[in-house]
Amino acid sequence: MTEKHLPYENDLDAALYRPIYHTGRGYYLSLAVLVAVIVWALYMYVTQLRSGLGVTGMAQPITWGFYIVNFVFFIGISHAGTLISAILRLSKAEWRRPITRMAEVITAIVLAIGGLHPILDLGRPDRMFSLLESGRLQSPLLWDVTSITAYFTASTVYLYIPMIPDIARLRDQGGKLTWMYTFMAWGWTGTEHQKRVLNRAINLLMVMVIPIAVSVHTVISYIFSMTLQPGWHSTIFGPYFVVGAIFSGIAALLIVMIIFRKAFRLEAYLKVIHLQYLSMLLLIMSIVWFYFTFSEYLTGVFGDEPHEMEIIMYKFTGPFAFFFWGMVVCNFVIPMVLLSFKRFKTIAGILIASIAVVIGMWLERLIIVVPSLANPRMHVPMGIYIPSMTEWALFAGGIAVFILGYMVFAKLFPLISIWEIEEGRKEGLKEVEERIHSYLPSTTNPA
């Protein structure tokens, strides 16, 4: 395989092609581990299919558990990609170029995983098509089905369209899978007309994708806030969930970037400056998240409504105190300390902060779902929720599918948009210079 020389080796951006044609031992090793985890999860799911949801730790009154927690969590992570990439593209942030594709891939994969989670949670998955045949649009669950499908469609298209020029390049390499690249490149040759159409499509999509992304997590929060349950019935939930989603999404994106820059030796493209810019965004979101959390809980505590207080105390000092304060530390204290000081803002510091945020946001989803269910308005015996092995297996399986999906994607397509880097080199510099000139008062013609 290696004897045959492909044209990319003389390319300036050869490093971006290399992971597609060269596979190390570490890759196969991780592949084996991931497949093992996925097989284990599948086995556990088949057991659940055969004997019902009794194999989980859910019971009454805690009738929703890990599956719903992970559903909200994964969909939240999926906001990393498309939304951030669209915002960066829209604001013409030049440093976006090596980041956008990595972000969009996260969205496409995680959204597929997250979107399937409610099906894991169904008592009768065999009847899930009733949702399409006889779904009631009045139910918040149907709003979810609608908006997640829309988001999945939009974000996969938004991932695919800007990839066409790169796919054409891979086609021209003549290496592996040429037939697939030929099909997917849609006859791209890079003419002026094609470029114009491509740019129009990208511009249209990025404007469209932002409201869809916001609607997705808003609607997910509506599942909870539309009920009368204390702790859920809150108007702040929509924006609170969206903020949390973007927050966890940025953290996930940073983790992926740091890992793949190391694994695929992309240090020349994903520089420390990119990570630092993105971590600045993470820091801002951490503060916004704290603001929302503070408002949510202060209103509850100040109002002192008995049902509401039961749940708040369950989180502050009760069985969920460890998770609640853990969440505050992970989502606020750690990122604030690590990302505010230049001294800690190294790659290691950013990685630790990002991991903390992902854990913290998962905890947030947990403490939103479970405590409200554990303290129903009616004084029925309270329950304790201990997730079973099946639920842990499916959680691990979900993460494994994500990593596997990302790895497979990286073997087929460049993780960093080659043509956009090239465009940055050729046109971006000039364009930015002109743009900055246009911001400044004109020297020749004082208006």
Added chain:
Amino acid sequence: MAKWAMAIDLDRCTGCGACMAACKMENNVPIVEPDEALQGRVMHWMDMITEYGGDYPGIEIKRMPKPCFHCDNPPCTRVCPVGATYRNEEGLVAQVYHRCIGCRYCMVACPFTAKVFNWKDPAWIEGASTCFNPDVSRRMVGVVEKCTFCSHRLMKVKETADEEDRPINDGEYVPACAEICPADAIYFGDIEDKGSSVYKMSGDYRASRVMEDLGVEPKVYYLVKRTR
């Protein structure tokens, strides 16, 4: 149109639990293994809420039978994604077991925790599985179920009343819990019928409904002497 409602006189109720047992037998409610039941998977259509108060030896035990309240403005039917739970024109909140996809959103939305879920394949103790009530369909694993106010009894009563071309008399249609109650603490009937016992009881000075301020309009009235 009739509107079926229930009134439970807690001053009469002895907390014996006969209503629960009768309900289980009448509606073919599955019997859950003891360890599963302890985990919180016990299935009662007619539940019993027990609250302990006071100090030893003056311990006070309050017991309160709790069926589904068949709300007039039910929060559970609103969230169902497939229309498997709905309120019919006679005010009964029904559950369609063959349509339910088991998402349990209705259970989450119910402020009274009135619904139960088939976590496992339904099972019955030996003996009980040979004498099912043929009028009530058995449920399958993975669906939500709940008290129906024994609506199968209403169908029977309706048929006889239709044949004889007369309205349903008060007390002709009662659920199993009301029928069995040894203390006669459960009243049941058409609350639109001003002559019915349940109408009279619902207007009693002792009558109130659980969490009336939620606006879900439950149709089960509790009668209890006010202590203040």
